[in-house]
Amino acid sequence: GESVGLHLPTLSVQEGDNSIINCAYSNSASDYFIWYKQESGKGPQFIIDIRSNMDKRQGQRVTVLLNKTVKHLSLQIAATQPGDSAVYFCAEVNTDKLIFGTGTRLQVFP
Amino acid sequence: DTAVSQTPKYLVTQMGNDKSIKCEQNLGHDTMYWYKQDSKKFLKIMFSYNNKELIINETVPNRFSPKSPDKAHLNLHINSLELGDSAVYFCASRFYYSNYGYTFGSGTRLTVV
Numbered sequence: 001g002e003s004v005g006l007h008l009p010t011l012s013v014q015e016g017d018n019s020i021i022n023c024a025y026s027n028s029a030s031d032y033f034i035w036y037k038q039e040s041g042k043g044p045q046f047i048i049d050i051r052s053n054m055d056k057r058q059g060q061r062v063t064v065l066l067n068k069t070v071k072h073l074s075l076q077i078a079a080t081q082p083g084d085s086a087v088y089f090c091a092e093v094n095t096d097k098l099i100f101g102t103g104t105r106l107q108v109f110p
Numbered sequence: 111d112t113a114v115s116q117t118p119k120y121l122v123t124q125m126g127n128d129k130s131i132k133c134e135q136n137l138g139h140d141t142m143y144w145y146k147q148d149s150k151k152f153l154k155i156m157f158s159y160n161n162k163e164l165i166i167n168e169t170v171p172n173r174f175s176p177k178s179p180d181k182a183h184l185n186l187h188i189n190s191l192e193l194g195d196s197a198v199y200f201c202a203s204r205f206y207y208s209n210y211g212y213t214f215g216s217g218t219r220l221t222v223v
Contacts, residue, residue: 043200043214044153087151097143097166098212102151
């Protein structure tokens with residue numbers, strides 16, 4: 001069946017370092033991908049998206065990379081801050097729905 | 111504030127009871143969703159409605175019955191609650207012809223005891 005995500009439950013980084021969160025997807029026909037951030041007690045919040053005709057997209061302190069050859073996505077967060085601590089999900093847009101990956105918890109320590 | 115609002119935020123109930131969760135969005139979106147997030151944080155789609163019409167039903171037990179009285183509201187009624195129904199339920203909405211702008215509510219934590 002379709003699936004998105006790798007088993008990387010927790011990533012611990014020091015404040016100020018860069019973070020890289022990875023995700024794999026299985027549906028090569030998907031043409032749109034989104035990264036979400038979920039803080040404790042809140043719903044997923046949009047961070048950045050990318051279309052399949054792109055390899056890279058940059059936002060404010062975040063960059064998403066897409067490697068269609070190996071069906072891999074990554075989210076890079078520059079100069080990670082305590083406020084970045086959350087669970088991060090990649091999601092694949094498939095017809096009318098989002099299919100989420102398993103999520104990665106990012107912990108930022110001083 | 112423009113938002114997707116869910117009520118209640120917390121719901122604790124006994125097995126066998128019937129309960130409802132409500133969702134409202136004032137974003138003008140025409141498509142709404144219910145997602146279930148389990149204890150391992152995995153988010154899985156349950157239902158989707160477009161302009162009050164059911165368009166996605168992801169093999170959810172028929173104890174779960176969504177209802178959309180208008181395109182701004184999508185409620186979820188659950189009959190005969192079971193322990194395994196304990197989870198966080200998220201409502202979301204978007205414009206149907208846009209892949210952008212999925213907006214999520216803050217969730218309803220359902221605990222069945």
